[in-house]
Amino acid sequence: MGTFKAAFINEVEKIYRKKKVVVAAILSLLAIVMGQLLVTGVNKGFGLITASSTQFPILVLSLLVNTILPLFTALVAIDVFSGEFSHNTMKITLTRPVSRVKLYTAKISAIAFFVLANLLMVMLLSLAVGFIFNSVSLSVFGILRIVLSYIVTLIPVMSFALIIVFLSNVLKSGTTVFFLSIILFIAFNALSLVFPRYANIFITSMFDWYILWNVDTIPLGKLIREFFIMAGYVIMFYTAGYYMFDKKDL
Amino acid sequence: MKKKKNLTMLLSFCIGAALFMSTAFADVVSKTGYDQLKDAIKKTVASVSEEYDSFTMEMALSIKDNDKVLVANSEIARYDMANSRMENITTSELAGSEKESFYSYRDNWCSMYYNSNDADTYYVNEYESEDKDAVTLNNFFEDEDAEYIEKIFDALIGNLKEYVIVGENPEGSKEFSGRLSDGQIPALVNAVTAYAAKQSVFDRTVGYNEFDMPSLKNDVFVKEISGRANVNADGIIENLFGEFILAGSEKDGTKHELKVELVFKVYNINSTAVVKPDLTGKKVEKSIVHTTPYGYVSEKYLGKWKNDIIIEENDRFVKIGERVIEITGINDDYVYGTYTEIYKEEYAHYGSDSKKYSLKVDMYDNKGELEVTDDLGNVIVGYMYLDMGRIECYIPSENPAEDGIVFNSSDDIIYNSSFYKVFEE
Numbered sequence: 001m002g003t004f005k006a007a008f009i010n011e012v013e014k015i016y017r018k019k020k021v022v023v024a025a026i027l028s029l030l031a032i033v034m035g036q037l038l039v040t041g042v043n044k045g046f047g048l049i050t051a052s053s054t055q056f057p058i059l060v061l062s063l064l065v066n067t068i069l070p071l072f073t074a075l076v077a078i079d080v081f082s083g084e085f086s087h088n089t090m091k092i093t094l095t096r097p098v099s100r101v102k103l104y105t106a107k108i109s110a111i112a113f114f115v116l117a118n119l120l121m122v123m124l125l126s127l128a129v130g131f132i133f134n135s136v137s138l139s140v141f142g143i144l145r146i147v148l149s150y151i152v153t154l155i156p157v158m159s160f161a162l163i164i165v166f167l168s169n170v171l172k173s174g175t176t177v178f179f180l181s182i183i184l185f186i187a188f189n190a191l192s193l194v195f196p197r198y199a200n201i202f203i204t205s206m207f208d209w210y211i212l213w214n215v216d217t218i219p220l221g222k223l224i225r226e227f228f229i230m231a232g233y234v235i236m237f238y239t240a241g242y243y244m245f246d247k248k249d250l
Numbered sequence: 251m252k253k254k255k256n257l258t259m260l261l262s263f264c265i266g267a268a269l270f271m272s273t274a275f276a277d278v279v280s281k282t283g284y285d286q287l288k289d290a291i292k293k294t295v296a297s298v299s300e301e302y303d304s305f306t307m308e309m310a311l312s313i314k315d316n317d318k319v320l321v322a323n324s325e326i327a328r329y330d331m332a333n334s335r336m337e338n339i340t341t342s343e344l345a346g347s348e349k350e351s352f353y354s355y356r357d358n359w360c361s362m363y364y365n366s367n368d369a370d371t372y373y374v375n376e377y378e379s380e381d382k383d384a385v386t387l388n389n390f391f392e393d394e395d396a397e398y399i400e401k402i403f404d405a406l407i408g409n410l411k412e413y414v415i416v417g418e419n420p421e422g423s424k425e426f427s428g429r430l431s432d433g434q435i436p437a438l439v440n441a442v443t444a445y446a447a448k449q450s451v452f453d454r455t456v457g458y459n460e461f462d463m464p465s466l467k468n469d470v471f472v473k474e475i476s477g478r479a480n481v482n483a484d485g486i487i488e489n490l491f492g493e494f495i496l497a498g499s500e501k502d503g504t505k506h507e508l509k510v511e512l513v514f515k516v517y518n519i520n521s522t523a524v525v526k527p528d529l530t531g532k533k534v535e536k537s538i539v540h541t542t543p544y545g546y547v548s549e550k551y552l553g554k555w556k557n558d559i560i561i562e563e564n565d566r567f568v569k570i571g572e573r574v575i576e577i578t579g580i581n582d583d584y585v586y587g588t589y590t591e592i593y594k595e596e597y598a599h600y601g602s603d604s605k606k607y608s609l610k611v612d613m614y615d616n617k618g619e620l621e622v623t624d625d626l627g628n629v630i631v632g633y634m635y636l637d638m639g640r641i642e643c644y645i646p647s648e649n650p651a652e653d654g655i656v657f658n659s660s661d662d663i664i665y666n667s668s669f670y671k672v673f674e675e
Contacts (some may be wrong), residue, residue: 007544015370032280038435042441043469046294046441046448047444047448047466047467047468047469047470047498048440048444048445048448048469048470048471049440049469049470049471050440050441050444050471051437051440052432052433052471054433055432055437055440056437058433058437059436060435061439062402062436092671142433193405196404196405197278200274200277200278201274201277201278205440208408208409209409211409211410211412212409212412214433214434215412215413215415215434216413216429216431216434217415218501219283219415221280222277222280222282222412225273225276225277225280226277228269228270228272228273229269229270229273229274229277231266231269232266232267232269232270232271232273232274233266233270234266234267235262235263235265235266235269236263236266236267236270237266238261238262239259239262239263239266240268242259243259243263246255
């Protein structure tokens with residue numbers, strides 16, 4: 001466990017030394033500001049309340065989860081694997097006294113950590129902005145709902161990230177993986193629009209599964225089904241990705 | 251060791267794949283509460299419009315402002331499709347005015363109308379010939395565009411579908427319910443709905459103030475949307491209840507909550523009877539409805555029709571004569587007549603080249619096509635419509651603006667194509 005912890009901290013450090021993380025933070029912040037400006041503009045202009053203070057973070061989440069978050073998750077995932085292969089720094093990492101499975105898991109945990117940190121940062125900021133600028137409708141239940149929505153979003157985003165991890169272990173070039181991820185993201189979204197019945201097979205349509213957690217009577221059957229579909233994705237691509245990572249000769 | 255590792259990996263991958271395949275399949279075949287509700291709505295509409303011999307429908311709508319009733323409308327419609335009869339009783343109550351009720355009856359041969367506030371008079375319309383479509387209900391899901399509208403609607407509401415909860419009873423009936431409170435309504439849906447309400451109701455105060463509708467100007471938002479429905483074992487919606495709460499404040503800051511409630515029921519399926527009301531001893535006002543086009547064209551159109559020939563002179567309209575159409579004959583296919591212009595003596599020079607025409611109108615096949623023949627036997631084509639109490643006649647050669655030059659000099663004759671009946675007094 002000690003070696004895993006060390007490897008995990010090491011990977012997190014590496015991610016947060018990258019400029020990309022700063023860019024991701026700035027863009028997330030920008031999304032909040034733009035969202036708030038839009039809401040304030042519409043409210044003042046038309047005499048409406050488009051988003052109350054507890055609605056605003058959900059509005060931001062719905063924007064974030066379909067744009068900035070998957071994009072930067074893909075970038076980070078590619079960096080963690082393809083980046084190290086191409087810079088030949090993977091060798092250095094592997095010479096440490098840590099087994100490959102632990103290193104692989106540590107890298108994926110680090111990606112998950114990045115996603116969660118990003119989500120939580122946006123949540124706190126949008127909550128704060130929401131309370132300052134929008135009419136207050138404070139309720140413990142409302143805040144609980146927001147926290148839950150942001151946290152459960154980690155699962156679908158990580159399922160998508162594991163596909164990218166697998167791809168970056170198969171293909172050499174990070175750029176190829178990045179473009180492939182983008183194409184995959186667009187294709188999944190398009191397919192779930194064309195075949196709404198099969199939408200849940202395409203992982204991107206589950207990015208907004210936090211809505212299920214928001215319903216007064218939680219649709220348990222649906223929730224469990226979607227969770228299992230994502231779990232299936234995670235197990236398959238985790239294993240396949242590890243198989244490729246394990247076989248790699250450096 | 252290596253073999254064991256590979257086996258573990260293979261096993262793990264297979265478990266993942268099995269988990270994915272089985273739940274994905276279950277997810278694809280499972281019908282959400284929303285889909286089931288949609289099916290029930292379609293089944294209900296199809297059944298009442300095509301299948302059932304008779305049924306009773308009830309609808310009610312009320313609008314409350316902070317618990318003060320502004321509008322309460324209810325309607326009971328009884329349909330007897332087998333005998334082509336229907337009746338409808340509507341009661342309407344607006345804040346600050348008296349309760350009103352309307353009764354109407356319809357079958358293939360007549361329709362009746364009765365208003366409680368109108369001196370107990372029954373208005374009866376009798377059809378000239380049988381109208382076989384008098385009592386029908388349209389299945390709007392069979393319209394060409396319905397499928398696309400449904401698809402767009404589905405896409406728009408997206409994951410809100412999950413808010414429809416369905417409970418199944420052992421005997422096969424189902425209960426649907428759903429509730430969206432303000433934190434759960436997506437900002438876009440909220441904004442669009444609130445804005446639409448504001449535009450269509452509050453910003454158009456004229457006509458609404460008769461029942462004290464508050465004019466919400468600021469902070470308008472959708473506070474809650476909820477609904478309930480019961481579906482019987484046959485998949486028919488027996489009752490449906492919907493509620494919509496819109497909140498906002500007036501210019502002076504007074505806060506309002508407008509609650510719109512909607513109830514819909516279907517009952518007495520195949521056991522509803524509609525009886526034609528007996529009007530003996532009642533005050534009745536009867537009129538005949540012509541069901542064929544131009545069915546009203548009869549000999550009452552025979553005789554002289556005219557309008558004035560007018561010019562503009564020294565900033566005044568001056569009558570210089572008359573255009574006269576005389577309808578001389580009407581048969582099943584054609585209307586015959588003549589057209590002349592009569593000028594006053596002092597303006598006779600205007601009429602120096604005026605012509606006499608004989609007219610023949612094709613009433614049905616070509617819908618008002620007019621054959622105009624002048625003294626020399628030249629034929630031109632115009633149009634003539636026999637409207638109720640009025641004739642519209644257009645003869646191209648008589649219209650000075652015909653070749654695109656409109657009133658190029660002040661003493662041009664002003665064209666007029668409407669003719670009025672000349673009555674002998």
